[in-house]
Amino acid sequence: MYNYLFYHTYYLALKSKSNKSDPYHISIMVVGLTLVLNLGTVSILLESIEILPFLFTDELMFVWLIFIIGGSYWYYLINKRHKKIYSKFVKKYPTTILKSIFILLLLYLFNIGLLILTSSYLNKTGVFSN
Amino acid sequence: MCTSETLAPAGARNLKSFQFFGVNANASDAAVSTLSKTGNHQYYFRGQKYWTGNYNGAPKLINGNIASNAKYLKGAGKLLGFAGTAITLYQSVDEFRNGRNVAGGARLAVAGVATAAAFIPGVGWGITLGIGLADAIWGDDFYNYLEEEFGN
Numbered sequence: 001m002y003n004y005l006f007y008h009t010y011y012l013a014l015k016s017k018s019n020k021s022d023p024y025h026i027s028i029m030v031v032g033l034t035l036v037l038n039l040g041t042v043s044i045l046l047e048s049i050e051i052l053p054f055l056f057t058d059e060l061m062f063v064w065l066i067f068i069i070g071g072s073y074w075y076y077l078i079n080k081r082h083k084k085i086y087s088k089f090v091k092k093y094p095t096t097i098l099k100s101i102f103i104l105l106l107l108y109l110f111n112i113g114l115l116i117l118t119s120s121y122l123n124k125t126g127v128f129s130n
Numbered sequence: 131m132c133t134s135e136t137l138a139p140a141g142a143r144n145l146k147s148f149q150f151f152g153v154n155a156n157a158s159d160a161a162v163s164t165l166s167k168t169g170n171h172q173y174y175f176r177g178q179k180y181w182t183g184n185y186n187g188a189p190k191l192i193n194g195n196i197a198s199n200a201k202y203l204k205g206a207g208k209l210l211g212f213a214g215t216a217i218t219l220y221q222s223v224d225e226f227r228n229g230r231n232v233a234g235g236a237r238l239a240v241a242g243v244a245t246a247a248a249f250i251p252g253v254g255w256g257i258t259l260g261i262g263l264a265d266a267i268w269g270d271d272f273y274n275y276l277e278e279e280f281g282n
Contacts (some may be wrong), residue, residue: 019254020256022208024207025209025212026207028212029212033215036219037219043223044226052226056220064220068216115223
C-alpha cells in the first residue's frame, strides 16, 4: 500500500510545478505521514487489547519521527528506489491527475477512519460505547 | 537587482545575482570573462555579455557550488516542512487516544492542508513550513480552545 501511495503522489508531483524537480520529497512525506498515522493506530490498538503500553508518547516523539522520516528517506532514496518504483507502477497502474487525487484522499480518509475507530474502542465511545 | 539600462530576460543566469549563495563578486566577474559556451540567447547587462543556459567552462565555484548549495537549502526547507507536519499528525494520534476528538480532528485537518499546500507552485513548501511553525508556536492554545468550545 505504501508504494502505491508513493506512486500516486510521485505522479502528482511530476505534474505539479512546485515538485517537478524533486518529486521524491513530497512522495516520501506522504508515505511518512501515513506511517505516523498507521503506527499510532497500531499502538492504540495494542494498548486497548492490553498487549503493550501506548508507545506514541511525547517523550518518544523525536525518536519515532527520526526513525520514520529517516527510514522513509533511506528506503526510497537508496539505489534510487523511487525511480524504480515509479517506473514499475506506471506501467502496472496507469493513472490520471484526478484519479490519483481521489485515491490519495480515499487512503487518507481510510487511515483516519481506522485511527478514530481504534481510539473509540480504547475509550469505549462512539460505536463501542455499549 | 537589474535596475540599470538593461533588464535580464526571464530565466537568464546573471552571475552577480548569486552572490548571496557565498560566491564573491570578484570571482563572478572574473569567471564571466572566461566563459565560452552559450545557451540559445545572449544579453547585455551593464556592459557585460551574458548567456542564458549553462556555462561550460565556468569554475566549479559558480556552476557547481551555487546549484548544490541552493539544492541543499531547498531540501532542508522541505525536510523541515515534513517534520513540522509529522509532529502535528503525531500529536493528533495522542489527542484521539485521550478522547479529544475535536482537537485531534483539527490537527488532522491542519496536517492535510499543510501537505496539500506543498503542491502550490512557487510558495507551496514555504506555506507548509509556515503552517508547521505556526502550529508549533500557537497550536496548543488553538486546539485547546477548539476542544473547550466544541468538544464534549
